[in-house]
Amino acid sequence: MSLTDEPAESAAQTAAASADPVADFKFVPKYLAAKCRQLIETYHGINGYGCLPDMLWDTEVRDLIDTHRELQQIFRKASTTRSAKRANDGFVLIATVILSLEVLASDYAGWGRRFPFAKRKAEEFRRAHLPTSRTRLMDLYLYPQRYINPAFVNALAPPERPRTADTPGSDTSAVAEKPVHLSREELGWPRIGATA
Numbered sequence: 001m002s003l004t005d006e007p008a009e010s011a012a013q014t015a016a017a018s019a020d021p022v023a024d025f026k027f028v029p030k031y032l033a034a035k036c037r038q039l040i041e042t043y044h045g046i047n048g049y050g051c052l053p054d055m056l057w058d059t060e061v062r063d064l065i066d067t068h069r070e071l072q073q074i075f076r077k078a079s080t081t082r083s084a085k086r087a088n089d090g091f092v093l094i095a096t097v098i099l100s101l102e103v104l105a106s107d108y109a110g111w112g113r114r115f116p117f118a119k120r121k122a123e124e125f126r127r128a129h130l131p132t133s134r135t136r137l138m139d140l141y142l143y144p145q146r147y148i149n150p151a152f153v154n155a156l157a158p159p160e161r162p163r164t165a166d167t168p169g170s171d172t173s174a175v176a177e178k179p180v181h182l183s184r185e186e187l188g189w190p191r192i193g194a195t196a
Helices: 008-017 030-047 049-056 059-066 069-080 084-105 108-114 116-129 136-142 150-155
Strands: none
Touching: 030 049, 030 084, 030 136, 030 150, 049 059, 049 069, 049 084, 059 069, 059 084, 059 116, 059 136, 069 084, 084 108, 084 116, 084 136, 108 116
């Protein structure tokens, strides 16, 4: 599963079945999507994937999923599959899309300034689908204990040097880099079974 790619037959079915305009998430920078996916996988690697469907079932997030046909299909398929890996991949894909849109629209860590076109598109998408929406997934992933965690801020920091464009020939994205795995102590989370 990919943020910007989908099988041709799925795209044809979606276009034929939907009369409303289908949002195209290709404007989301691949590097940002990779960072968001890494953050989500790290969070759920520590806390377990069992809470991910509940996070996506939050009222505001669910409304966003309900207003977009492709996200609905991915959510339905992930909810009904018998394979835990496929279900988690589907839920992580949806969370990656929504978290990337929230990061761009809110200009978190300078992503909106670095990619102004993508920020405009993310703001348009959120305004069209949820005009009063907060940054719900950012709140859940970045501020789990009501304070700003420097490890998460560093995990979502844009690259040091500005990137030109996401062109297929100049793909030096996060795929080539080793993923950063943050420990529970680095994230500031309490030990499992510890009393608060």
